[in-house]
Amino acid sequence: MYNQENCRFAATHEWAAKEGELAVVGISNHAQEEISDIVFVDLPKVGTQVKVGQNCCVIESVKSASEIYAPVSGEIVAVNEALNDDPALVNREPHAGGWLFKIKMANPAEMDALLDFAGYQATIQK
Amino acid sequence: MTTLTLRKTPLAQRCETAGGKMVDFHGWLLPVQFAGILAEHKAVRNGAGMFDVSHMGQLMVEGPDAWPFLQYINCNNIKNEPAAGTYSHILTENGTIIDDAIAFCLAADKFLVVVNAACIEEDFNWFTKQAASFNVTVRNESDKWGMIALQGPQAVEKTAALLPQVAALPRFHIMKAELFGAEGYVTRTGYTGEDGVEIMLPAEKIGELWDALLAAGVTPCGLGARDVLRLEAGYLLNGADADQTRTPYEANCGWVVKLAKENFIGKEALAAQKAQGLQERLTGFVLQTAGVPRAGCSVFVNGVQKGVLTSGTYSPLFKGIAVGYLSADVPADSEVEIEIHGKRLPAKVVKPPFYKNRV
Numbered sequence: 001m002y003n004q005e006n007c008r009f010a011a012t013h014e015w016a017a018k019e020g021e022l023a024v025v026g027i028s029n030h031a032q033e034e035i036s037d038i039v040f041v042d043l044p045k046v047g048t049q050v051k052v053g054q055n056c057c058v059i060e061s062v063k064s065a066s067e068i069y070a071p072v073s074g075e076i077v078a079v080n081e082a083l084n085d086d087p088a089l090v091n092r093e094p095h096a097g098g099w100l101f102k103i104k105m106a107n108p109a110e111m112d113a114l115l116d117f118a119g120y121q122a123t124i125q126k
Numbered sequence: 127m128t129t130l131t132l133r134k135t136p137l138a139q140r141c142e143t144a145g146g147k148m149v150d151f152h153g154w155l156l157p158v159q160f161a162g163i164l165a166e167h168k169a170v171r172n173g174a175g176m177f178d179v180s181h182m183g184q185l186m187v188e189g190p191d192a193w194p195f196l197q198y199i200n201c202n203n204i205k206n207e208p209a210a211g212t213y214s215h216i217l218t219e220n221g222t223i224i225d226d227a228i229a230f231c232l233a234a235d236k237f238l239v240v241v242n243a244a245c246i247e248e249d250f251n252w253f254t255k256q257a258a259s260f261n262v263t264v265r266n267e268s269d270k271w272g273m274i275a276l277q278g279p280q281a282v283e284k285t286a287a288l289l290p291q292v293a294a295l296p297r298f299h300i301m302k303a304e305l306f307g308a309e310g311y312v313t314r315t316g317y318t319g320e321d322g323v324e325i326m327l328p329a330e331k332i333g334e335l336w337d338a339l340l341a342a343g344v345t346p347c348g349l350g351a352r353d354v355l356r357l358e359a360g361y362l363l364n365g366a367d368a369d370q371t372r373t374p375y376e377a378n379c380g381w382v383v384k385l386a387k388e389n390f391i392g393k394e395a396l397a398a399q400k401a402q403g404l405q406e407r408l409t410g411f412v413l414q415t416a417g418v419p420r421a422g423c424s425v426f427v428n429g430v431q432k433g434v435l436t437s438g439t440y441s442p443l444f445k446g447i448a449v450g451y452l453s454a455d456v457p458a459d460s461e462v463e464i465e466i467h468g469k470r471l472p473a474k475v476v477k478p479p480f481y482k483n484r485v
Contacts, residue, residue: 037164039440040416042467058467060418062163062440063350065467084416 001096002026008071008114011123015095016071018111019102023072026099027059027090030124035061038090043079044101050076052110057100059090070103072110078102135180136272136329140336144346152244152365154181157348167354167442169345170318174280176344177352179324180272180332183246185239185253189262192235198390199256201374202382204229204237211298211313215374215382216241216249217392221399223368223377225249228315230300238300238311240324242364256391271310272332276339277322277347277355284342285312285323288335292323306334317352319359319481354439357447360410360479366421367408367436367449375399376451378408378478406451409433410478411464413446415471419464425450426463426470432456435464444480446473 002017002024009015013031016023032038040060050056050070057068079101083089090098105111115123132155135141142148146157156178160166169175187196196204202214211230215223225245230238241249246268253264276285286293288305292312295301300313303325310327327335340346353363362368368377373396375383383396413419419438424431433456438448448464456462456475463470 036159037162040418042417060440062354062418063158065418065420 002099004029004095005117007095008111008116009120010069010071010114011120012069014068014071016103016111016114018108021104021108022077023074023103023105023111024099025068025071025101025103026094027068028120029094031066032091032094032098035059035064035066036091037062038087041083041087041090041100043083044076046076046079048076050074050103059087068100071114072103072105072107074103074106076101077104133181135178136332137178137180137274137336140333141178141346144340146346146348149349151181151349154243156181157346159348159350160346163348163350163354164442166345166347166351170278170320170347170351170355171443172279174276174278174284174344175347175351176336176339177275177277177347178273178336179275180329181243182273183241183243183249183266183268184271184326185241185250186265186267187237187239187253187262188235188265189260190235191260191262192237193231195257195260195262196229196237196239197387198260199253200229201384201390201392201396203384203387204231206231206234208233209299209301211300211315213298213382215368215379216252217374217390217396218370219391219395221373221392221395222370223364223372223374224252224370226362226364226368228298228313230311230313232300240313244365270328271326272329273324273326274332274335274339275316275318275322275324276344277316277318277320279321281320281322282314284339284344285325287342288338295323297321306331317359317361318355319361319479319483320355353437354441357437357439357449358441358443358479358481359483360449360481362408363437372408372451373399376404376407404454406433407454408436408449409452409456410476410480411435411438411448411450411462411473412444412476412480413448413464413471413473417446417466417471419446419448419466419473423448423450424465425452425473426465427453427456427460432462441480447480448473449478
């Protein structure tokens, strides 16, 4: 579990949870509700170098494709292979089994630039 | 920022109340989904689902020349036995597609033509212009009617509970119906590949039908599920798979062209195209790996671009499916590649429909 209260959020709806030198990345509950019915996750390749804000993953629902941006810079060191068989895990457990990938952070200070849960919640209030 | 005033159907409020996620569809406020596209798809394939299609258009064609006029403005042979409906294309002089529609014969001198929402104005103007040389009047009754498409293997039985005569209504036929104290029409048609009906009632009465169907356990469905269902069933989406740059032959609908008819708009151009052969044809594709093909994706054969998708989706039954215009020189069962998010993924060329049902 990556409780949302302990996660940092990008305004583009990704969350990041610090796990030692790694950042575990997923999408927010709000994002999965908006995307709905996720049918395919095009995960990045392990070993890919990503910069903060870089498009590195695509989540496909029945009706649309959503680009996922790296919330921090670094190297992709793991991807959630379980999503290949069960992409809807992202809908069911966006903050647990539905995580997307892990980044070995190049600059851990980038985490501080992300929003905390309350700050993120404020951005999605209508 | 632009402020748009979206047109609302007489069911818009009820759709929102039922949990519809409302979006702008060609200027209309309509639900893209309720509980979810996959659940709604399942309801229609296995039970009964309903769609608010009140945005669709109704043109009433009346007068002694009603049938000859429709024969002239349609490329298909319009049936003129009362209650019979005919799917057809309405073409330009160049043989390209203005709209696809169903013309229902109400009487020898009266037909109801149900047209696509985005084409109502253009169709009405085109009909009116062409009607000048016929003894016929054309009325745009689109605002008068609300319309619900009730689709799925249980759709007819759910309708028959309100209107028993519907059980005997043959496929592609129309009947007058009295419901909730108002006169309307029921047609045994749809856009999903399942059996079902489409019910037209005066706009102020359609809400009562919605409420009754909801109470009978019918699943409200949105545009998202509708698009998956129609693509599986191989139905054209006008404006995407067909438009005024494509002929029925190119759109893989040669069966609606009746060149043996004496005269109709677009006949000469179609006869010439038939003689010359096609450059491109609307073709079906099934992706062979995970992924979702979408409109606009390019299709490659041996590294050369040979086509572009016009519709694509994830189908719960067939996974990644699409249709698009493919160069006519590509053989029928070819292996091709579809470029999705910069990656070329293998796909098979198939002839639609993907989903073949008893209807």
